[in-house]
Amino acid sequence: MVSVAVGLTEPWLTGVVVDNPAQIESVLNNIVYVLFAQSGQAGTNGKARDLGNLVVFDDPEAVDTIVKTPALFRKNFSLISALGFSRFNTNDEDWAIRRAITQDIYLAAAKPAQQPFVAEAYEASLSRSEATLPAIQQALFAASMTIFYRAFALVPDMATTLSLLDRVRDVLRRLQYYSWVSPTTAERATTIKDARTVIADFASMLMSDTRAAAEMKRFRTEATSIEGFSPVEEFVMNLFAGVETTVTTALWVMDRLGANQQVQERIHAEILSGEAQTPYTDCIINETMRYFPPIPFLTREVSADTVLDGRELRAGQLIMVSIVGVHQNPAFWENPRTFDASRKEFIDNSFDRRAFIPFLTGPRMCGGARLGRLEVKEAVLAIVRQFAFSRADDVIRFDYALALRPAQGSSVGVSRR
Numbered sequence: 055m056v057s058v059a060v061g062l063t064e065p066w067l068t069g070v071v072v073d074n075p076a077q078i079e080s081v082l083n084n085i086v087y088v089l090f091a092q093s094g095q096a097g098t099n100g101k102a103r104d105l106g107n108l109v110v111f112d113d114p115e116a117v118d119t120i121v122k123t124p125a126l127f128r129k130n131f132s133l134i135s136a137l138g139f140s141r142f143n144t145n146d147e148d149w150a151i152r153r154a155i156t157q158d159i160y161l162a163a164a165k166p167a168q169q170p171f172v173a174e175a176y177e178a179s180l181s182r183s184e185a186t187l188p189a190i191q192q193a194l195f196a197a198s199m200t201i202f203y204r205a206f207a208l209v210p211d212m213a214t215t216l217s218l219l220d221r222v223r224d225v226l227r228r229l230q231y232y233s234w235v236s237p238t239t240a241e242r243a244t245t246i247k248d249a250r251t252v253i254a255d256f257a258s259m260l261m262s263d264t265r266a267a268a269e270m271k272r273f274r275t276e277a278t279s280i281e282g283f284s285p286v287e288e289f290v291m292n293l294f295a296g297v298e299t300t301v302t303t304a305l306w307v308m309d310r311l312g313a314n315q316q317v318q319e320r321i322h323a324e325i326l327s328g329e330a331q332t333p334y335t336d337c338i339i340n341e342t343m344r345y346f347p348p349i350p351f352l353t354r355e356v357s358a359d360t361v362l363d364g365r366e367l368r369a370g371q372l373i374m375v376s377i378v379g380v381h382q383n384p385a386f387w388e389n390p391r392t393f394d395a396s397r398k399e400f401i402d403n404s405f406d407r408r409a410f411i412p413f414l415t416g417p418r419m420c421g422g423a424r425l426g427r428l429e430v431k432e433a434v435l436a437i438v439r440q441f442a443f444s445r446a447d448d449v450i451r452f453d454y455a456l457a458l459r460p461a462q463g464s465s466v467g468v469s470r471r
């Protein structure tokens with residue numbers, strides 16, 4: 055049996071019923087499968103079932119309290135700190151200073167006047183793509199990266215950035231894994247070394263570009279009060295947070311279109327109609343983010359003894375927020391375990407905002423939520439115009455690193471329209 059780092063004393067998968075046991079290839083994917091399996095299945099006390107010794111919250115009201123009380127439920131540094139520090143994993147004044155460096159830039163990049171550029175970035179990148187899943191995925195990454203860099207008035211070195219992002223994903227996957235399963239000393243050392251190397255390689259790339267180097271200087275100037283501040287660490291985590299989640303969402307929409315030809319044709323017709331309103335397209339995007347939240351769970355550290363949702367929590371304890379569980383809570387959604395491309399709650403706009411939090415809410419919500427929404431919409435419009443998808447089966451396979459992606463090599467077929 056593996057030894058685990060978060061204080062789990064029992065084999066934490068015992069007795070859990072999962073939908074795709076054959077596909078469970080890694081501990082990380084298991085965690086996500088468990089969250090899916092447990093969603094809506096109250097434990098003995100009527101609350102969410104825990105994951106080992108981790109208290110899991112999936113009640114929308116309790117989760118709303120957690121995300122709106124960041125002083126009590128704090129970001130925990132341990133997970134990704136080998137990759138450095140950014141607004142993603144810091145708290146208090148440190149976080150506020152870091153947030154100010156990028157927040158206005160993300161808001162400006164999502165303004166309505168930017169929409170044609172975002173649309174063109176996806177349209178053009180996809181029109182150069184071959185009709186295969188890996189090629190479309192690369193094209194989506196290229197477009198999203200172009201948009202992210204452009205927000206900072208920069209132009210990416212595409213090939214180098216793409217390969218560095220693959221390395222960031224690999225390191226993050228290992229860091230996540232080791233927060234559940236204790237690494238050996240050698241594994242820990244190798245992962246930290248790989249994390250430092252990828253940051254150093256990012257730094258070389260950015261510093262060799264005059265404009266990027268100037269932007270890193272601006273970051274530094276705005277963070278002089280933060281000891282040991284690294285502008286490259288800040289930039290890399292922001293880039294990864296923005297690009298990975300956006301591309302992931304578009305990949306899941308493709309996956310779902312492939313699973314249902316009728317839905318696909320209806321959405322294709324809606325998009326070709328040229329109408330300004332696209333309710334079914336908006337609905338499938340929302341339903342995709344409900345069913346496959348790009349960030350499926352979060353952890354937080356409790357800063358003082360407290361009671362939440364009838365659970366006693368101690369200072370220093372780690373808790374989990376299951377976004378999957380919130381999104382499948384049967385008190386808030388009808389048939390929550392069904393993927394419904396024309397889900398009533400979205401079409402009628404009648405859903406409870408606390409039960410749909412793909413970007414989170416509260417002070418620590420996604421910094422690029424508006425840009426992310428704009429990008430996903432334009433990506434889906436371009437994808438549906440240009441490609442058609444099919445599926446040989448409807449078995450869901452995950453690939454979880456920091457974001458929840460469809461596994462590579464899934465059975466989605468692609469053709470150009």
Ligand code: HEM
Pocket residue numbers: 141142153160202292295296297299300303348349352411412413414417418419420421422423425426427430
């Ligand atoms: C579909 C697209 C996206 C989704 C679903 C998403 C989701 C999220 C979620 C759930 C968090 C909170 C994580 C936590 O509390 O641990 C987050 C944070 C963040 N996201 Fe996004 N995101 C998306 C796109 C973007 C984009 C496009 C950008 C930037 C260009 C971005 C930048 C950030 C940043 C900077 C944070 C940290 C916020 C803070 O604590 O200050 N995201 N995102």
